[in-house]
Amino acid sequence: MTCCTPPAEPGSLDPLWDAILGRMSAFAMLLRSHGFVIGLRENADAARLAAQLAMDRPAIQRTAFKALFCSRVSDWKQFDELFNSYWLGRGMKKLLRVGGSTAASTRPCSLASTGKDNGQSGSTELGEEVSTPSGMETEDGATGKSEGASRTEITSSTDFRKIADPRELEKAHAAAERFARAMRARLTRREQARSRGRRIDLRATIRRNVGVGGIPVNLRFRQRKPKPLRLVVLLDASGSMQMYTAVFIRLIHGILDNFREAEAFVFHTRLVHISSAMKEKNAKRALERMSLMTQGVGGGTRIGECLATFNKWHAKRLLNSRSCVMILSDGYDTGAPEVLASELKRLRQRCRRIAWLNPMMGWDDYRPDAKAMQAALPYLDLFAPAHNLESLEALELYLARL
Amino acid sequence: MTMNLPELSLKLADAGYVADRELAMALHLMELLQRPLLLEGEAGVGKTEVAKALANVHGTTLIRLQCYEGLDRAESLYEWNYQRQLLAIQARTASGISVSEDDIFSERFLLERPLLQAIRQERPPVLLIDEIDRADEEFEAFLLELLSDFQVTIPEFGTIKARSIPYVVLTSNGTREISDALRRRCLYHYVDYPSVEREAAILQRRLPDIGASFALQISRVLEKVRKEELRKVPGVAETLDWAAALIGLEIKDLHSNPEKVFDTMMCLLKTQEDKLRFTREVAERLLGKVA
Known part of the structure; x- marks a missing residue:
């Protein structure tokens, strides 16, 4: 028929x-x-x-x-x-x-x-x-x-104005490069530490001992191939973060250039996936593409809702037990703190670490009093400042230990 | 022997799988074009069942390869039985018989793993590669090669050509993005939650005791439940559990015993959070909508 x-x-x-x-x-x-x-x-x-x-x-x-x-x-x-x-x-x-x-x-x-x-x-x-x-x-x-x-x-667009400052830009990029290099060095170390392992690799052992007539004199071992840490960066691009977004975006660009597994998102009132734009080799073109993608940046922030979007649509695909989620935000949220807390809790179950970098922490009299920040603190593995290059360098050490 | 489309649908139904037209067509094309089929969809919509039903339809064996992180050739394709080889060598040397290479690398010492097993069958089997997204990219690349040539080269043994081309079904849950190359090689079907009618048909097929109207009632409720904001949306397996529970408690109508119906509805919920959210009021509201 x-x-x-x-x-x-x-x-x-x-x-x-x-x-x-x-x-x-x-x-x-x-x-x-x-x-x-x-x-x-x-x-x-x-x-x-x-x-x-x-x-x-x-x-x-x-x-x-x-x-x-x-x-x-x-x-x-x-x-x-x-x-x-x-x-x-x-x-x-x-x-x-x-x-x-x-x-x-x-x-x-x-x-x-x-x-x-x-x-x-x-x-x-x-x-x-x-x-x-x-x-x-x-x-x-x-x-x-x-x-x-x-x-x-x-x-x-006011947010990306700072990018035009060439000195700032260069510094940030250098920091980002260092940051990524630290990661690479760590990975090589781990790959090399593989001469002894948990299981005997019989195939390799026999191959290795052909010279002595097949008698297994030198044992070879197998170990799981370590896989790189996956880093997911969520950048707050709201009005209150204006002074820092430029540097952070360059940082993200550096990270996505060098890490094998990294993803980046920008959020303000909604969440935008910017990895594809950031993987552009030429930083300037990457920024152009990103600015196109994130039109409307600079309003209020709804961190909780953006995290909910992330949890719903991206988390399952992007996060595994080797992932570290890095949130770059000042914690001034116009949404309900309960939403933020419950979404962070959900996120916590999916990834290995959550690091929250808050540029405001570098200010002398800053205390995490904002409601959103208070709600978020119990779920964070690292709550650190990120207002200058030194604080970013300190972060390298933290990530290298993961 | 290719069977035509209506015949295939009928046989699927006989095998206990109620397929929609698109899936039946995809399975038909699998045979016609000899291509693998990639099934995607949420957990619990019956992706794995498709492969089982297909094996049933063709009256052939189902060979299953469950993927996981770190799966490699030795565990998916073949491995030499080193222990036996070593023993054989030593036993023969001790009794003074010379050992030739052909003896050691012979069929006797070859451990077949699912992929090799699948291409060495006389009759084409159904090869289910489950949750391919859990395996590494390297494995995916290797699989791609196997799926295009259907032959395997074992250095010590020679090239093994497929005796018959298996029906390959791949499933994915979307924990990792699969490469475009593999996607392109496959036919594709997205398994969605079944429609009310289809779910009722599945219920009747699996639980013959259930009446037609009761099955329809249950699947209507499920349609509503799936629209609620739940962390784990109940799949077909959960529906079957719930229906079985209701039948076990001799409930014939969802409105007859609200107390028990609510208690059994916990079959559908799999996390604490969902259980807390799914209060008696919610249940009543959902049941109320279904006359």
């Missing part, structure tokens, strides 16, 4: 078949532009399917292509809509908006595709731009637009 005779073999010169193949590769292109990972083999398989299944029934075609082309949840959720719009011509307007925003939020890392930056900078105009017939023009236009936007962003 589902398997009917193929209209033509995939290699034949039937014009109808060619048209179908053309439509299908165009569909694959559409999916790619929405972040699907599709290779040549998938295309070939799709053609095979088209020949073997009853492709005149959309329901069958949809389920078959869905299994074939999707490779993650985000694909899965948007596939039906894309399929309907392409093959059945339904729901086009809404679809474009959905596609653009998903591409921007889930895979902002692919720098080269200016179309996606476009999705972030001006989502309201996206509908018009996509419907422009010539693709090249659209892309050029988008590039110019997003670059222009980001430049004005940096000069006008």
Whole structure:
């Protein structure tokens, strides 16, 4: 019933078949532009399917292509809509908006595709731009637009103003480099300390003792390969932290450059994942991309709610028993302290350490009196100042001991 | 022998798995394109059950590889039985027989681990690679190689080609992001919490004593429970537990005995926090919505 005779073999010169193949590769292109990972083999398989299944029934075609082309949840959720719009011509307007925003939020890392930056900078105009017939023009236009936007962003946005100060910048970057180097040194030490272990490695032992006729004279051992500590940084970018954000962002940039496993988030009233922007080698471009991602920085802070978002959407994926969560914040929270406490408690169960770095602690008469800070203290493993370079250096030592 | 789609759905149902159309299609394509299938979804939605049902449908064995951190080739593919090899060498040297390399590296001393076992079967088995996200990236890369060539090279022994291509099912819980390469190689299906009708069908399939209307009632409540803010959203396994508990207590209608129904609802909750949050009022509100 589902398997009917193929209209033509995939290699034949039937014009109808060619048209179908053309439509299908165009569909694959559409999916790619929405972040699907599709290779040549998938295309070939799709053609095979088209020949073997009853492709005149959309329901069958949809389920078959869905299994074939999707490779993650985000694909899965948007596939039906894309399929309907392409093959059945339904729901086009809404679809474009959905596609653009998903591409921007889930895979902002692919720098080269200016179309996606476009999705972030001006989502309201996206509908018009996509419907422009010539693709090249659209892309050029988008590039110019997003670059222009980001430049004005940096000069006008108050938070990143400090970044322009070159001396401060250099110092911070050097500290960040040192910080990352300390981490690397620690890792090498651990890798080398492996000549004795818990279990005898028989394979290696025999290999090693071939020279003495296979009699195990020198034993070899196995030990678990130590994996690096995973660091997750949550940076408070609210108005009250303004003076420090610049330095911290450079610090984060240094960390993400060198650690193998590190993730960074910025939060104020909402949480923004900035790792992809920060992994940019060139610091300046990284900052540009980040400023685009964190528009609206500088309002009040809702630490508890942002942590809740983190716990709900990111914690499971990013945290394990080797993770250290580092919160950089002054603890001035406009949300309820109870929320913060319960979210920190939840976070505590997922990771190895929580370190809270508070730049205000460096001030002479500062005491952690803010309600949020009071609520948070019981769940912290480290509560330390981070107002100058010395305090950051002290942090190196702490992390090296983990 | 490929079976067509409706036939496959029927056989799945016979095997005790109520599949939606998309899953049935994915399983059908697995056979058609000879590709592995990657299943993602929350814990407790029945990902592992899919593999069991598939083995049942094809009347073949299920070979399971549970992934964990630090899983390596020696534990997933093959290992030489060194102890036996050493013993054999010593026994023969003591009795003056010469020992040849071929003897020592022969079938007798090879320990098959799940992956090797799977490709050496006469009939294609179902190979379940459970929780692939728990294994390391290195293992994932190795698996990718195996899944594309279906052959294994053992230096001392030679290359072993797959006798039959197994049906490979991979599951992931999302504790780590899986590489794009592996994702691309696989067909994909996202296992969601079942719809009310499907869950009722599952209940009836698994617990034949349950009446159709009672099964529907239970799955309606579950639909509501899953919308509550819970830390651990109850999966299908929990639904089955609860239904079994209700049947055990001879409750035939959720409104007949609120006291007992509330007590048994604890089957659905797995953390202290959820239990505290799930008060009698909440339960009554949820039950009240379900006529």
